[in-house]
Amino acid sequence: MVIKDIDDALEEALSKIEKGRNLEELENFRIEYLGKKGAVNSLSKGIPNLSVEDKKEAGIALNKAINEITTALETRKKTLMETSTKENSSDLTLPGNIPLKGSLHITTTAIREITEIFKKLGFTRVRYPEVELDYYAFEALNMPKNHPARDEWETFFITDNVVLTPHTSSGQVREMEKGKLPIRMINISRCDRRQSDVSHGTTFFQFEGLLIDKGINITHLIGVIDYFVKHFYGPNRKIRLRPTNFRFTEPSFEIDINCALCEGRGCRFCKEGWMELGGSGMVHPNVLKAGKIDPEKFSGFAFGWGVERTYLMKSGVNIDDIRIMYRNDLRFLKQF
Amino acid sequence: MNILVPFSWLKDYLKTDASAKEVTKFVSLCGPSIERIHEVGGEEVFEVEVTPNRPDLLSVIGLAREASAILPRFKKEAEFISLNPEEFSEKGDKDALTLDVTIKNNKLCPRFTAVILDNVVIKESPEIIKKRLELVGTRALNNVIDVTNYSMFDLGQPMHAFDYDKITGHKLILRESKEGETIITLDGVNRKLPEDAIVMEDGSGRLIDLCGIMGGKNSEIDENTKRVLLFVQTYDSFKIRKTCQAISHRTEAAARFEKGIDYLGIISSLQRAVEMLSKNAGARVASNLIDIEESKYQKKLIKADFNKINSVIGVSIEKEEAKAILRSLGFIEKEPDQYEVPSWRYQDVEIEEDLAEEIARIYGYFNLPIILPEGIIPSGQEDKTFYFEDKAKDYLKHQGFSECVTPSATSAEILEKGENTPDKAIKIKNPLSKDFEYLRYSLIPQLLESIRFNKSNFEKIRIFELANVYEKTDKDKLPNEYSRLTGIIFDKKSTMLDLKGTVEGLLSELGIANYDFEQKNNQEADLTISKEVVGFIKSSIDGLMFDLNFKVLLKYVSTSNSYKQIPSVPSVVEDLTFEINKDEKAGPAINFIKTFSNEKISLSAELTDVFEKEDVRAITVKIKYQAKKENLSNDIVAKIRELLIKELDQKFGVTVKTA
Numbered sequence: 002m003v004i005k006d007i008d009d010a011l012e013e014a015l016s017k018i019e020k021g022r023n024l025e026e027l028e029n030f031r032i033e034y035l036g037k038k039g040a041v042n043s044l045s046k047g048i049p050n051l052s053v054e055d056k057k058e059a060g061i062a063l064n065k066a067i068n069e070i071t072t073a074l075e076t077r078k079k080t081l082m083e084t085s086t087k088e089n090s091s092d093l094t095l096p097g098n099i100p101l102k103g104s105l106h107i108t109t110t111a112i113r114e115i116t117e118i119f120k121k122l123g124f125t126r127v128r129y130p131e132v133e134l135d136y137y138a139f140e141a142l143n144m145p146k147n148h149p150a151r152d153e154w155e156t157f158f159i160t161d162n163v164v165l166t167p168h169t170s171s172g173q174v175r176e177m178e179k180g181k182l183p184i185r186m187i188n189i190s191r192c193d194r195r196q197s198d199v200s201h202g203t204t205f206f207q208f209e210g211l212l213i214d215k216g217i218n219i220t221h222l223i224g225v226i227d228y229f230v231k232h233f234y235g236p237n238r239k240i241r242l243r244p245t246n247f248r249f250t251e252p253s254f255e256i257d258i259n260c261a262l263c264e265g266r267g268c269r270f271c272k273e274g275w276m277e278l279g280g281s282g283m284v285h286p287n288v289l290k291a292g293k294i295d296p297e298k299f300s301g302f303a304f305g306w307g308v309e310r311t312y313l314m315k316s317g318v319n320i321d322d323i324r325i326m327y328r329n330d331l332r333f334l335k336q337f
Numbered sequence: 338m339n340i341l342v343p344f345s346w347l348k349d350y351l352k353t354d355a356s357a358k359e360v361t362k363f364v365s366l367c368g369p370s371i372e373r374i375h376e377v378g379g380e381e382v383f384e385v386e387v388t389p390n391r392p393d394l395l396s397v398i399g400l401a402r403e404a405s406a407i408l409p410r411f412k413k414e415a416e417f418i419s420l421n422p423e424e425f426s427e428k429g430d431k432d433a434l435t436l437d438v439t440i441k442n443n444k445l446c447p448r449f450t451a452v453i454l455d456n457v458v459i460k461e462s463p464e465i466i467k468k469r470l471e472l473v474g475t476r477a478l479n480n481v482i483d484v485t486n487y488s489m490f491d492l493g494q495p496m497h498a499f500d501y502d503k504i505t506g507h508k509l510i511l512r513e514s515k516e517g518e519t520i521i522t523l524d525g526v527n528r529k530l531p532e533d534a535i536v537m538e539d540g541s542g543r544l545i546d547l548c549g550i551m552g553g554k555n556s557e558i559d560e561n562t563k564r565v566l567l568f569v570q571t572y573d574s575f576k577i578r579k580t581c582q583a584i585s586h587r588t589e590a591a592a593r594f595e596k597g598i599d600y601l602g603i604i605s606s607l608q609r610a611v612e613m614l615s616k617n618a619g620a621r622v623a624s625n626l627i628d629i630e631e632s633k634y635q636k637k638l639i640k641a642d643f644n645k646i647n648s649v650i651g652v653s654i655e656k657e658e659a660k661a662i663l664r665s666l667g668f669i670e671k672e673p674d675q676y677e678v679p680s681w682r683y684q685d686v687e688i689e690e691d692l693a694e695e696i697a698r699i700y701g702y703f704n705l706p707i708i709l710p711e712g713i714i715p716s717g718q719e720d721k722t723f724y725f726e727d728k729a730k731d732y733l734k735h736q737g738f739s740e741c742v743t744p745s746a747t748s749a750e751i752l753e754k755g756e757n758t759p760d761k762a763i764k765i766k767n768p769l770s771k772d773f774e775y776l777r778y779s780l781i782p783q784l785l786e787s788i789r790f791n792k793s794n795f796e797k798i799r800i801f802e803l804a805n806v807y808e809k810t811d812k813d814k815l816p817n818e819y820s821r822l823t824g825i826i827f828d829k830k831s832t833m834l835d836l837k838g839t840v841e842g843l844l845s846e847l848g849i850a851n852y853d854f855e856q857k858n859n860q861e862a863d864l865t866i867s868k869e870v871v872g873f874i875k876s877s878i879d880g881l882m883f884d885l886n887f888k889v890l891l892k893y894v895s896t897s898n899s900y901k902q903i904p905s906v907p908s909v910v911e912d913l914t915f916e917i918n919k920d921e922k923a924g925p926a927i928n929f930i931k932t933f934s935n936e937k938i939s940l941s942a943e944l945t946d947v948f949e950k951e952d953v954r955a956i957t958v959k960i961k962y963q964a965k966k967e968n969l970s971n972d973i974v975a976k977i978r979e980l981l982i983k984e985l986d987q988k989f990g991v992t993v994k995t996a
Contacts, residue, residue, distance in 0.1 A: 101737030101797060105730055108742055113727070123714030126723055131745065132763075132776070132807055132816050149389050149578055149595055157746075158766040159776075160813050165745060165765070183712050191805070193745050195769050203773050204744040214712040218651030219697065224709040242702035244368060244694070246388035252649075252694035254702065255370070272372075273362070283649060286690060300649070329741040329787045331795050 177292025213301030250282020279306030350401035396493030506540020755782025
């Protein structure tokens with residue numbers, strides 16, 4: 002009986018081991034059959050009760066079983082390891098299995114970088130309506146209805162009083178209306194303008210900085226913009242201010258940055274060594290009043306620049322038609 | 338608006354040793370931007386960008402004034418040569434020619450000046466006049482018309498010359514037009530007018546001038562003209578601008594009138610024009626000077642508090658230096674610290690801050706130091722919206738999605754292809770083209786368009802967009818503008834459960850746990866959170882898509898992680914297989930297992946296998962029984978298992994096969 006049990010156990014063990022899928026399973030089988038509480042051991046406990054001849058036979062059968070199980074385990078282990086080595090080593094010069102590459106839109110990356118720099122100066126990021134009242138987009142910014150200054154922004158209208166905002170400046174008075182001072186705001190939002198050419202698409206993003214406090218003057222505007230430019234473009238970059246005109250700032254300035262390529266000598270990418278960044282100025286008293294802030298007590302400055310343009314100038318990426326940014330061709334998107 | 342100014346012409350009013358390059362460089366730093374120097378036939382011509390607030394710079398003399406104030410700051414010699422026209426003698430005797438003028442509303446034309454000239458001989462202008470007109474981009478026509486155009490570019494004062502004998506009855510009425518009146522202007526175009534354009538009619542009642550914009554063909558100067566009515570004026574700027582927009586036509590003259598004319602320059606411009614006409618066309622003054630003013634010119638005085646001005650600029654500019662700057666720009670100190678604004682800057686300078694700008698720009702912005710503001714940093718938390726937007730975007734990026742940014746509006750065609758209706762969308766009143774006409778109220782149509790576009794180059798496409806959409810509300814109010822997060826997977830291998838998994842992973846990333854998917858049909862399921870529909874997942878031929886109301890999602894996001902103590906006792910894991918009819922949903926049963934917990938023991942279930950048989954599905958779930966403190970005996974586990982099997986049968990009608 003015992004001998005038959007031993008033979009059965011051996012057969013069972015060999016059949017299982019043959020199909021063993023991994024080293025862990027093999028180890029489990031070893032414990033199951035050859036371990037302290039294993040099959041072989043418990044069967045061996047029945048041997049002392051046998052007759053002398055049977056004892057001898059059983060002993061032989063038991064040893065055979067132990068040897069064959071051990072050999073089978075080793076053979077199977079070897080086979081498993083060989084197969085896995087074959088599968089996993091092979092030719093490492095082949096390309097790896099790269100997971101599908103995703104990407105963020107270049108404007109998202111640009112916005113993050115820009116926001117980070119201004120956060121260091123205590124600015125808080127906000128966002129205001131993209132479809133906005135004419136009041137906030139123009140009237141509150143010292144541009145009454147039909148004023149010629151409005152021509153500078155080619156605007157899409159929904160009704161006479163509702164527009165697609167052409168600039169993030171529409172957020173200035175909204176921010177002021179929150180009633181909290183001082184203000185250090187960076188408003189980054191989508192804008193739309195009624196123009197389409199290689200340097201302008203209809204939809205684009207702008208970032209607008211607004212700082213209002215006591216005793217703010219032109220030197221502070223220079224300070225903040227200079228800080229941004231040095232952190233965004235590099236420590237050796239310089240800015241300069243040129244006079245211009247916006248109805249909602251007085252004085253108003255165009256900000257230029259020195260050309261990185263020719264270092265001020267003049268080249269085909271810049272104007273006499275300088276490149277335009279965007280507009281800025283000291284907030285006009287009428288705008289402060291529209292925001293219920295007393296211009297006798299507070300003053301401030303604002304600047305509004307294009308996100309795409311600002312960012313592209315940095316990387317020196319020569320995109321010849323800016324509208325490609327919104328065509329969403331994966332061949333473009335995946336590059337960033 | 339850009340204008341062209343030949344350097345040689347500029348020197349009529351500016352004596353300087355500066356080169357054209359130096360003029361360009363220095364003026365651009367302190368005044369208008371000179372964008373380029375054109376070389377034309379040996380002449381250097383400045384291209385100047387004039388901002389709308391500086392109509393005085395829409396002329397050669399205006400630029401000369403600016404340059405004369407700026408160049409000395411850079412150690413260049415520069416002196417302004419003012420205009421000194423001859424005063425002419427009026428003719429008021431019985432032989433004098435007359436003009437019967439009626440102005441219906443003086444506000445339309447605050448100053449109307451005119452003089453009649455005879456003895457005119459029409460021929461070509463002198464070479465220098467012809468050449469200069471060409472350099473600034475206009476055609477020379479004849480000696481009389483050229484004088485009017487020349488004056489406009491030279492002095493910034495548009496003016497008009499009529500053939501006096503074509504004016505019926507020598508009578509003029511200046512009034513507003515009625516809607517529908519027509520006039521054939523000098524360019525031969527028959528224009529239909531809106532109401533309230535400023536026009537002049539003659540004695541026969543026909544219109545002879547579209548004031549401020551263009552003269553009428555019926556009264557134009559031709560080769561037979563013998564007597565000329567020279568007419569120099571200023572108009573209501575808003576009306577001029579409004580009319581130009583209504584008729585979609587704008588001229589150089591209108592561009593100047595709509596921004597404002599130098600009121601006190603009108604007479605001297607007229608005098609200079611008469612001087613030129615007598616020289617070039619033999620003209621003789623044959624009438625009185627007609628000068629009708631709505632009201633007398635009011636001087637504009639602005640208080641200059643130099644301390645305040647310095648506080649705007651940020652540096653202390655010496656009072657004497659500041660005063661000298663103002664003087665160089667034509668500001669006259671009338672009383673201590675009270676400055677009279679020069680007539681050519683009347684529209685632009687209103688308040689003290691404007692004076693600060695004048696002083697600061699001439700002083701030189703490049704002389705100002707770089708100073709970071711010192712004030713306190715505003716308190717208050719940033720809107721968490723941006724944090725979660727970034728999290729969602731980063732998650733999707735790492736799942737292989739590419740972020741798209743599509744334009745705010747699209748075409749009816751793309752809307753309809755994406756199963757949206759143009760009627761439901763907000764329409765732009767003045768679109769640029771049909772491609773950008775309707776504001777989107779869903780991101781799906783444009784993303785589908787992107788899939789179609791990219792299909793030709795990619796087999797596996799995963800795209801998403803997080804952006805605002807716009808829903809119609811009451812007409813004159815703002816639309817309902819809120820953010821949505823939409824994504825589409827297009828490839829051969831991905832399944833709806835892959836898509837669902839992506840969305841579930843996203844929700845997990847945003848800290849949202851209590852959500853449900855309610856299946857609507859074979860292709861679609863709604864995502865709900867706390868019974869609120871937040872979005873859906875859907876399968877279509879163009880891809881598998883998810884579309885979520887991100888604004889609502891933000892109500893349920895969280896960053897808080899509460900710590901759950903790691904159990905000190907081991908768990909018991911076993912497989913459980915149950916069979917469910919093919920047309921029934923297995924999700925609820927699986928979820929039920931998870932809820933079969935109490936305070937002492939919790940169950941978790943992981944789907945490991947789905948096996949399709951003939952009319953049933955065999956669902957295998959790996960169940961983990963975890964106690965908090967005590968070791969779980971087989972008996973206890975067995976008891977729970979029994980209960981579980983019973984409930985599954987009762988509640989869901991599933992048959993459990995033992996593992």
